[in-house]
Amino acid sequence: LDENIAKAEGYLARFKADGVLNHIGGESVAAADDSTFEIISPVDLKPLAKVARGKAEDVDRAAMAAKAAFADWAAMPGDARKKLLHKIADAIVARAEEIAFVECMDTGQSLKFMAKAALRGAENFRFFADKAPEARDGKVLRTSDQANMTTRTPIGPVGVITPWNTPFMLSTWKIAPALAAGCTVVHKPAEFSPLTARLLIEIAEEAGLPKGVWNLVNGLGEEAGKALTEHPAIKAIGFVGESRTGSMIMRQGADTLKRVHFELGGKNPVVVFADADLERAADAAVFMIYSLNGERCTSSSRLLVEESVYDAFTAKVAEKAKRIKVGHPLDPETVVGPLIHPVHEKKVLEYIDIGRDEGATVAAGGAKFDGPGGGCYVSPTLFTGANNKMRIAQEEIFGPVLTAIPFKDEAEALSLANDVQYGLTGYVWTSDVTRAFRFSDRLEAGMIWVNSENVRHLPTPFGGVKSSGVGRDGGDWSFDFYMETKNVAFAT
Ligand code: NAD
Numbered sequence: 001l002d003e004n005i006a007k008a009e010g011y012l013a014r015f016k017a018d019g020v021l022n023h024i025g026g027e028s029v030a031a032a033d034d035s036t037f038e039i040i041s042p043v044d045l046k047p048l049a050k051v052a053r054g055k056a057e058d059v060d061r062a063a064m065a066a067k068a069a070f071a072d073w074a075a076m077p078g079d080a081r082k083k084l085l086h087k088i089a090d091a092i093v094a095r096a097e098e099i100a101f102v103e104c105m106d107t108g109q110s111l112k113f114m115a116k117a118a119l120r121g122a123e124n125f126r127f128f129a130d131k132a133p134e135a136r137d138g139k140v141l142r143t144s145d146q147a148n149m150t151t152r153t154p155i156g157p158v159g160v161i162t163p164w165n166t167p168f169m170l171s172t173w174k175i176a177p178a179l180a181a182g183c184t185v186v187h188k189p190a191e192f193s194p195l196t197a198r199l200l201i202e203i204a205e206e207a208g209l210p211k212g213v214w215n216l217v218n219g220l221g222e223e224a225g226k227a228l229t230e231h232p233a234i235k236a237i238g239f240v241g242e243s244r245t246g247s248m249i250m251r252q253g254a255d256t257l258k259r260v261h262f263e264l265g266g267k268n269p270v271v272v273f274a275d276a277d278l279e280r281a282a283d284a285a286v287f288m289i290y291s292l293n294g295e296r297c298t299s300s301s302r303l304l305v306e307e308s309v310y311d312a313f314t315a316k317v318a319e320k321a322k323r324i325k326v327g328h329p330l331d332p333e334t335v336v337g338p339l340i341h342p343v344h345e346k347k348v349l350e351y352i353d354i355g356r357d358e359g360a361t362v363a364a365g366g367a368k369f370d371g372p373g374g375g376c377y378v379s380p381t382l383f384t385g386a387n388n389k390m391r392i393a394q395e396e397i398f399g400p401v402l403t404a405i406p407f408k409d410e411a412e413a414l415s416l417a418n419d420v421q422y423g424l425t426g427y428v429w430t431s432d433v434t435r436a437f438r439f440s441d442r443l444e445a446g447m448i449w450v451n452s453e454n455v456r457h458l459p460t461p462f463g464g465v466k467s468s469g470v471g472r473d474g475g476d477w478s479f480d481f482y483m484e485t486k487n488v489a490f491a492t
Contacts, residue, residue, distance in 0.1 A: 026211025069212030154182030
């Protein structure tokens with residue numbers, strides 16, 4: 001651990017010394033009015049860096065740079081874009097340790113997961129690099145006297161707005177397809193954890209990405225974020241964050257008729273039937289809520305368990321939760337690190353109080369954890385004896401807090417699972433294939449895993465229903481979002 005901390009200090013020194021600048025048209029620049037905001041590490045609450053606080057003027061410059069770079073980038077052959085995006089992936093791999101260490105100190109996420117997240121970022125680039133040559137492909141639709149040819153063209157400069165939970169991985173997931181499609185980008189990362197976004201744009205330009213194709217404006221959501229969503233040169237906004245921010249962005253983008261794609265919050269159920277492989281289901285339920293500190297949109301924050309096995313199953317989960325290693329994010333053994341920020345820690349601890357006040361039982365955790373550095377640690381928490389009306393069963397807590405609710409039969413399980421405003425993911429555990437199919441078919445969620453935790457296959461669609469999102473990405477769905485489809489009808 002000491003060695004890792006020393007390494008991290010080395011990687012962070014430049015941010016402490018020079019701060020975090022914006023990057024516009026290939027130049028690193030301060031905010032136009034020179035203003036900054038300070039970020040702290042959730043590990044010890046000490047300052048990490050002063051970050052440029054971009055405003056409308058900075059966003060305007062970035063949008064104009066993206067607009068100026070668009071024609072050449074869009075005209076570049078798909079094969080050339082493919083090569084360049086692979087180079088970016090190679091460069092990410094070469095700096096994967098630095099990315100992971102910086103991410104851990106900036107977000108509190110543990111190295112166990114961030115080491116993989118950095119490499120997944122490279123994988124995202126490779127996946128969309130390989131698809132770049134086919135991005136424009138369309139269809140031919142014939143009638144007796146017409147041949148209709150559909151083609152796709154990049155929509156123009158786009159805005160990407162990302163949250164704080166796993167910023168590096170998520171930024172690559174949104175930006176790589178935009179570049180592969182031929183769009184230029186203005187990225188506004190989350191104000192709590194902006195460091196790896198800065199590394200990413202440097203990596204991309206060092207790998208040969210032309211200036212202005214990708215621009216970075218740091219700042220607050222209500223300032224830089226809002227200005228980006230309102231800018232007339234920005235044709236679409238790819239947004240990942242809270243549902244209520246999604247509503248704001250939809251309003252802000254209305255005047256310029258912005259195309260939007262939203263990946264929002266969740267209150268995802270893991271549904272365990274008595275006939276399931278209960279040991280594997282328990283491991284998966286624990287993994288899906290406590291990995292990534294529970295600060296994960298796809299986390300299974302509601303555990304719905306068939307009555308006959310409810311007590312035994314929740315006892316198993318409680319026992320596993322108590323054994324989870326909470327600690328310094330750079331300790332290779334740590335699973336749960338400190339939460340992102342004292343403001344968020346307070347919110348999560350308040351929900352734990354709310355759960356107690358509502359009458360649920362704390363079967364594991366339930367308190368702040370006194371971790372190394374004195375940061376924002378919260379013990380992995382399990383509530384039992386809960387019901388679906390409770391706020392801890394309805395609202396997104398976005399921390400290591402799981403709410404377990406019993407159900408009598410399949411019909412009740414389905415009604416509990418669907419009785420929330422969200423619908424991002426669902427996890428179904430049963431050995432009855434017919435039931436698995438029937439249940440998944442009726443479950444209101446964009447993505448469902450049967451007898452598995454969340455294992456992503458990149459060509460599949462990613463996104464949610466109800467308050468969990470608008471639109472899909474992944475595979476060709478990302479190109480549909482970042483591109484316009486045109487039909488040309490030829491008389492024959
Ligand atoms: P947030 O909505 O507070 O912020 C996300 C981003 O939006 C930040 O960059 C912020 O600065 C910006 N923003 C805030 N107000 C804005 C405005 N008015 N206009 C434009 N931009 C604005 O979300 P967060 O707290 O950073 O992240 C946690 C949330 O993200 C959770 O709800 C989580 O479920 C969600 N999330 C969803 C997915 C998914 O794929 N569905 C993935 C990760 C996180």
